[in-house]
Amino acid sequence: MASIELIDASQACALLRLETDAPEGTIQAMARDNAVIALVQNGKTMVPVFQFDTENGRVFDVVRDILALRPARVSNLRLCYWLTRAHVDFHCAPAQRFGKDDSAIVAAFARYIEPDRHG
Structure with missing residues (x-):
């Protein structure tokens, strides 16, 4: 996880231009709605920066x-690992x-999650 750039919920809300008194709850709700990838680090909700279109203030x-x-x-965590490691199709992450x-x-990704079939 050390190689993944993470920001906290307050920083994520700022990137998304969301004004809230409860940034942690806001990001957790977005994660439950499958709108953002969130990780827990030292008890805090953290989000990988790579998922943000920072120019447009959105995911x-x-x-x-x-x-x-x-x-x-x-x-x-496994999803973040897959998204941040070099992939043969893209010659980058x-x-x-x-x-x-x-x-x-x-x-x-659909190919990656396809169950192995042995026969």
Whole structure:
């Protein structure tokens, strides 16, 4: 997890231009609604920076698409690992292509989560 740039809930709300007295609760609610990837570090809700379109103050649409596909067996930490490691299809980490190759990222993730079939 040390290689993933994380920000706290207050910083995430600021990036999203959300004014709230309860940033932790706001980000946790967004995570429950599969609108953002959240991790817990030292008891605090933290979010990876890679999922934010900082120029437009929003979460990349592909994040919601990936979270909708994600099976329960894939934790947020495992998902972050997959998104931040070099992938043969992109010659870089999928998260580096957010906003550019979204459909290809979703297709690659669908292949990644497909159950192994031995026969």
